[in-house]
Every structure is written in C-alpha cells, then in structure tokens.
Amino acid sequence: MKVAVSRKEHFNAAHRLYNPDWTDEKNDLVFGKCNNPNFHGHNYELIVTLIGEPDSNTGYVFDMKVLSDLIKEHILKQFDHKNLNLDVVYFKSMNPTAENIAIVIWRILRQQIDDKFDLKIKLYETERNFVEYPVH
Amino acid sequence: MKVAVSRKEHFNAAHRLYNPDWTDEKNDLVFGKCNNPNFHGHNYELIVTLIGEPDSNTGYVFDMKVLSDLIKEHILKQFDHKNLNLDVVYFKSMNPTAENIAIVIWRILRQQIDDKFDLKIKLYETERNFVEYPVH
Amino acid sequence: MKVAVSRKEHFNAAHRLYNPDWTDEKNDLVFGKCNNPNFHGHNYELIVTLIGEPDSNTGYVFDMKVLSDLIKEHILKQFDHKNLNLDVVYFKSMNPTAENIAIVIWRILRQQIDDKFDLKIKLYETERNFVEYPVH
Amino acid sequence: MKVAVSRKEHFNAAHRLYNPDWTDEKNDLVFGKCNNPNFHGHNYELIVTLIGEPDSNTGYVFDMKVLSDLIKEHILKQFDHKNLNLDVVYFKSMNPTAENIAIVIWRILRQQIDDKFDLKIKLYETERNFVEYPVH
Amino acid sequence: MKVAVSRKEHFNAAHRLYNPDWTDEKNDLVFGKCNNPNFHGHNYELIVTLIGEPDSNTGYVFDMKVLSDLIKEHILKQFDHKNLNLDVVYFKSMNPTAENIAIVIWRILRQQIDDKFDLKIKLYETERNFVEYPVH
C-alpha cells in the first residue's frame, strides 16, 4: 500500500552553461545565450518525492515538515541565492544543467533519507523546462 | 495503446491530525500546529486518473463529464465543506492525513469504475504538499 | 515616482459562516454549505501591497524580507492552522467572510506600517473567489 | 542514470467532437455541448518528455531549444490557430479528442526523435482535463 | 469601507478575427493566423469583480454563489462551447476580440447587478494575453 508524498521548495540561483574543454565558438554554438560569461539565473522549483507505506500510528509516509527542513538544511543552504558554478562545490567540474542539478540533489538527499523510501527529484528550471530523476 | 485521462476537482474541508491513543504532548510533538483541537482547513485539489484504451467509436478512454459527475456524487458530496474528522465516516478512526484521504478516495471510486481501467489518485493538500496513490 | 511592492504569503484555517442572531433555517438559506456547524477550511493566499517611493540608497520601496516577517509575526501566528471562529479574537463577534478577514488583516498591518506607505490587501479564499481591500 | 527532460508548448485550436456514423441524437447524447456543429475551442498545453542519459560533454539529455524547435516545426505549424477537424489531415477521419490528439502528436514526434530516447506526451485540453500517452 | 469581491469562471469557445469590409489580404496582414477562416479557439478565463460595502448581517459584499450562478446563466450559457462569430448574437457584426468580448460581458452583467455595485471584467484569452474593462 505504497503512497508517494511530495514537497515543493524553491531556490534562486545564477549559472552559466559551458564546457571548459571547448572553444568559445563551440560553447556558443551548443549553449547559445546560456553561455553568457557573466551568468544568468533562474527561480528553480524543486519537488522532492518519497515513496513508502503510511505509518499506522501517524498516517504519514513521512512528515512533510521534516522533509521541508531536510531540503532547507541540505539543499537550499548550499544552492539558494548562490552562483551554481562558483559557489557550489559539485559544479566546479560539472555543467550545472537542470539534469545535473537534479542528479546532485538526489545524491545529497539520498544520504539523508532512509533506504526504505524511494526518492525522486523533479526540478523546474523555468515554467516550460523541467527534469525528473531517476526514471525507470 | 493505453492512454491516461485525468480530471481535476476540488473540495474545501476542515481537519485535525492527532492520534487518540497518544498524550497531548506526544500529539503536539508529532503533529505540531496540525493538531489544533479546533481544527484548521485546506482547499484540496483532487486529480483522478483512469488508464485504458480509447474507444474506437468515441475516441474517449472515459467521458470526462461522467468522471466529473462520479467524483461529485461519491466524493465531493461527502467531503466538500465538511469537517473530515467529525463529518466523514471513514475518518472516525483514521487520521485524515493527505495519505489516508487519497487511499479512502481510491477505495470509494474503485467501486464505481470498471476494473478494466487502472485508477490513480493525486491529492494536493496545499500547493507545496501532495500525495499520489497507488504507486508501483 | 511611486511603485507598488507586493508579498504573497499563505495560511490554512478552518471557519464557519453564520449569523448567531438568525435561525438555523435562515443561516442555511443564506450561507448554505458554508454554514456547516463542524466547520470547513481553506488555504488562504494573502497578498500584501505597499505603495511608496523607492529609497535612493537601496532601490527598495520596502524590504520584502521585512514585510514577510511582519506578516508572519502579526498575521500568520494568529491565523495559520487556526479555527478563525474559535481561535481568532477578531471573529468572536464578526463573521469570518473573506471580506471581513481582509479588513481585519488590513487593520492589524496598518498599525505596523509607516503611514507614508499606502497599504492594500488581496485575499484568495479559493482559486476562484478573492477579495481586495481597500478600493477607491 | 536516466533523466526525463520536458518542454511545455501551447497551441490554440477549434474542434468539434462527433461520430459521422451516428445520428445527431446519438452524437448529442454522447458528446453533449462538445458536439456544437459550429465548433468550440481550447488553449492546449502540450508537454513533451524525452527520457535518456545526460551527455557527458554537455550535461544535456536533449537540448530544450532543439526540442522546442522540433515541436514548433512539426506540431504547432499544423495545429496552432487551426480547426482540428477541418485543417489537420489526421482528424479528417478520427475524432479530435484529447486522447487522439496526444496519440497523433506522439506519432509525429516519434519520427523526429532518435529511438534511444523514450518519448511521452501530456496534453491539457483545459486546466481540469488532461491526458498522457503512452502509459506502461 | 468598500471591498472588491471577484469570482473566476471559464468558458471554451471558437472564434475568428476579421473585418468583413476588408480584403482577404488586409485581414491576413492585420489579423494573421487569428484570421483562419475555419476558426481557432481558446479557454477563456473570466473574472467578474463587484465593488461595494460588506453587508453588516452577512459580512458579504455579494454572495459568490449568486454571482457564479448569474455568470453561468447570463454568460456561460451563451458563450461556453460556442463559436463566438456564428453562435453569439453580439458578434454577428462585431469582431470577437478579447476587448470586445469583455465589453459585451460587462454590458450583459451590468443589467443583472444592482447599480450600487461597481462592476469590472477581466478576461484571459490565453495565459499571456488578457484585458480589463472598464478602466478609470
């Protein structure tokens, strides 16, 4: 009797997409205006989903207040009002695409959430572009 | 060639989260402000999804007007503008968490929908907290 | 060179609409299902707007973080996860309609905000019903 | 390490639901006001999802700009500001229900997207009615 | 102590923008793809606002249930699932632009609402295009 429970949080960050192994021309060709060397930014909407069985004493799969606090402590503190390329250690050597940001968030939270829960990440970079990880 | 079709409806209800077997202190510790004895409330957004093959004569998996009427008759009549703890029989002995509400709605509608259709429930308690049942 | 700046917050509350001077029949006739004696509830979305001139040193009309804190301290603490009729002193003798809630919120915040700023309240009771106060 | 990436686009179209093999009475009975012979219309919101592994050089599963251009070229040019029954060849002999529109969009885009990517379509006919194809 | 109260409703309709006194070329030049002779369509979101003083017995400026019923009876019955050009008498000789639709809706509802209330119309043709009438 598994139920998925989800919590939405958000963070605002600057980023730039480029590959340091490529020429400026190739970076411009591939990443276009996302390769602005002075950065641009987004309001990221983050949805964290846990899947498990409701506890018979509480009726909760997981306390949403606790999940919100975990996201704030382990994700927002590092990501919110930051430059993803310059301020966030995971993206020193990895392009901060929405795909990679979602994978990084999953890896961080996976260490905080008991393995009995499945964990999924959905990340909106804009209202029109979003990613989900993992997918089966 | 299965297609999922979904209908969104909403209801407004009061509820309180607590476990009658626990002390007030433990209820406050676990449920926090959701344990206000005078209740609080939500605008619940309910999405009901049916999965099946489109009928070759209509192009419909299921008539959304019929689904909307089923939800109104079997769910909204019992839940809308109600106190879930006091007015809705299913929660006399079950905590009306979003998880449990979704499970109860699924059980009610499952009896109204032909077994050839898969049935899924998504329930938003707030814009930031939502649940899905069942999950595979 | 006046600019309006707005901050959106939300609170979840239970309420019941009725007039204690009326018979049950009249209350049912006028307030319908909103008159459920066991209460129902809403996710209220609250938008607080201040109008003034941007400060030349900051570029702010008003610091949105400070406004958010004022709303949390003076409104959400009293209204969020409460029963408006039973828990909130202003509605002991006043029907907690969206109109009256907006007026009460305006009166509370007006005492916290310097008179050089105009103050406006917009309150969504549901996505489809909302009120604004004051109106000129 | 598969990630789903999604792009939302929209189109505005007129349509009418009816089965030419049926009498007017049966069409009215089944399709109700959707069978208005003079057509009605919708703002369709279309979400196209691709599932694959992020490229190690770009961090992209698929360039969202390229996906947006593919949707514009192969779907919106044929569907946007059109009468689905009269202007879109696929619906000359198929009822333009949301289910069928989603299946048609999937078939068109499937030919444009490398088979190494899974492809999914989500189509909102209104904010309250939407379909997804395929479903497993 | 005036308060504005608003109710949102929606309708789905087909329309075509053109001026019968102009050549096809001029209509195409001015109205572009909105001049498709076979029509296109929209999900119109309609917000009706009344401004007045809350009644001291009810706390209502105007009962939102009554306003919703008025909109359904006098607007939606004529506009929903219709072709605005062919089915709605007001647009036989007037272009059904969002501007004109809002003015027509205002005129119809003005006759149904006591003059002691100010009346305003906001109409979304798409999420990105909307109009308001009247404006002072």
Place this chain on the structure above:
Amino acid sequence: MKVAVSRKEHFNAAHRLYNPDWTDEKNDLVFGKCNNPNFHGHNYELIVTLIGEPDSNTGYVFDMKVLSDLIKEHILKQFDHKNLNLDVVYFKSMNPTAENIAIVIWRILRQQIDDKFDLKIKLYETERNFVEYPVH
C-alpha cells in the same frame, strides 16, 4: 470606453543587490543573501499593460503580437540571459531591485508606445514578490 490590454513575457537574469558606497557589513545587513558577490538569479515574469480605446475597425486596443515584438526587441534582447549588473547599461550605477527594473522597463517602452496609451509595468521577481509601476 477605455480597455486595458496586457501581454506577459519572461526573461531569466542574474543580479546582485548592493550599494557600492557602503561597507560590506552594511551591504550584508541590508541586502542579506541578495548581496552574494557571485550573483544569484531569477525567472522574471513581465506584464506590460496598455490602456486605450478599441479601434473600431479591428476591435483591438493594440495588437498583442506587435506588443510582444516590441517587448522582445527593446527589453528581452537586453535583459534575457544577462547579468543585470554587468551586462545591462542602466544598472551600472543603479541597484537592480525589482522596483528599479520595472521603472527602467517603463522608461524604455514609453519611448516605443504612442502617448495616447497609458503604460503600466508589473514585474514578478519570484512568485511571491512583485512590483507595479506607475501607481496613481
């Protein structure tokens, strides 16, 4: 018979809030995490409103396609995927608060729009913080 017509566009940008005449301590005190020297960013939603009389030949106050093109040419080209502090000339000596961005956008567009139309700007920095200019 004036009608307000509005067009929503968006842009993604990085920015930093600080006053170069102040110490780092004072900047941190006033602007908090918005003063991150490496910048952060937002998805700005921009609503441009024109007020005027509908043209009797078209039924338009202003062609929304033309307004969209004006915004793209004169605002988005300069603001979208940019660093407001470093890339946009207006903010070399002015703090890019939402208030100031809205005023700058108004000044740019005022030169492009005939004076017979009133012009208003609404700018969402996040879903919860937004500004409007001018206000009467």
